[in-house]
Amino acid sequence: MKLYGGIEAGGTKFVCAVGTGPGDIQAEVRFPTTQPAETIQQAIDFFQAQIAKRGPLAAIGVASFGPLDPHPDSPTFGHITTTPKPGWANADLVGPIQQTFNVPIGFDTDVNGAALSEGKWGAAQSLDTFLYFTIGTGIGGGALVNGRLLHGLLHPEMGHITLPHDWEADPYPGHCPYHGDCFEGMAAGPAIEERWQTKGQDLPPNHPAWELEAHYIALAMRSFICTLSPQRIILGGGVMAQPQLFSLVRQKTLAALNGYVQSPAILDNIETYIVPPGLGNQAGVLGAFALGMMAEADH
Structure with missing residues (x-):
């Protein structure tokens, strides 16, 4: 079974997980959303530790608070845009993750991700x-x-x-x-x-x-x-x-x-x-998995 990484990026907290889908979330961590560099680095550290323990990830999905730019052909793809959250306006969320792991990255709003997971499994x-x-x-x-x-x-x-x-x-x-x-x-x-x-x-x-x-x-x-x-x-x-x-x-x-x-x-x-939701409060993080799976299929 392919292993996927998921980030449910909320304005208050980040939830990062690795697994294969519902019923198989193998590891999960939650931490407060602070400044972009610190928060993104915590996510990277989590995935690096999991890869060392479990093997490579097929893709990573990021289901994020917005507004954001979800268009892969845009110069600001992977960025948060006009959020009122201090420090996060125009922050590049996907770039540092892409540079570290070099796997397909799916990126969309948290609610689009949740919609995707509810369609797939919920x-x-x-x-x-x-x-x-x-x-x-x-x-x-x-x-x-x-x-x-x-x-x-x-x-x-x-x-x-x-x-x-x-x-x-x-x-x-x-x-x-x-x-x-x-x-x-x-x-x-x-x-x-x-x-x-x-x-x-x-x-x-x-x-x-x-x-x-x-x-x-x-x-x-x-x-x-x-x-x-x-x-x-x-x-x-x-x-x-x-x-x-x-x-x-x-x-x-x-x-x-x-x-x-x-x-x-x-x-x-x-x-x-x-x-x-059929997936309850897991719709968000499973949505990130689903975005990763979709990015891998489109890659």
């Missing part, structure tokens, strides 16, 4: 057009469309669409430093905490926060269902760990669509249409 197997969202510290969306990751100009930024905002019902101005009351600005973890002065995980299941949260998620889902016509939507991230949220989001998405999309998948089977 809740979207056998589908060719579906969406994966993480709703946590931020909100991001990854898309597989006709069997390929969606890129285009750069990559999707699904957390930054505009949602209808009833200022009377919800006077909160939004958390996003760029757009205020976009999807991420209204529904990510920091927005819940700012609005209610308590972390979401500490709010009871019957708190009005969850009705409002489901309302905003459902409005976003309506837009994406009408735009990309996904065969399934997977909702991951820390905010979605609230068990009561899925049924609320499903009900409100049906109400928001109001019968317009005439598909049994939505009208009769909404509980298998909007679902949690």
Whole structure:
């Protein structure tokens, strides 16, 4: 079995792993995301130690926070671009790894990586057009469309669409430093905490926060269902760990669509249409493996 390296590069922490796929992660390490040179070197040190112990890696995949440049023919391929994270704007994430290991490197957003792994091994197997969202510290969306990751100009930024905002019902101005009351600005973890002065995980299941949260998620889902016509939507991230949220989001998405999309998948089977990740909290690091596998196949 070929051995792959994976980096789930988050704004708060990096997770590095080696393995062959689900059920065979042979080694894993987590460390805080500090400055680029220090953090990338820690990842390199981990892989060098694993290669010495287990043998060579066939490829390495990097599933990263963004915005980033995922186009291999671009001069800034492998770079983080306009992130507000101090020290990381225009940082070259892939270059030092490529120079050290000289193996194929797959590089994409963390959510595109997670979408890829959910299609390969998780809740979207056998589908060719579906969406994966993480709703946590931020909100991001990854898309597989006709069997390929969606890129285009750069990559999707699904957390930054505009949602209808009833200022009377919800006077909160939004958390996003760029757009205020976009999807991420209204529904990510920091927005819940700012609005209610308590972390979401500490709010009871019957708190009005969850009705409002489901309302905003459902409005976003309506837009994406009408735009990309996904065969399934997977909702991951820390905010979605609230068990009561899925049924609320499903009900409100049906109400928001109001019968317009005439598909049994939505009208009769909404509980298998909007679902949690099949890979749980491993979707990210397995997404990095999947990106590495794809880079090796394209090499």
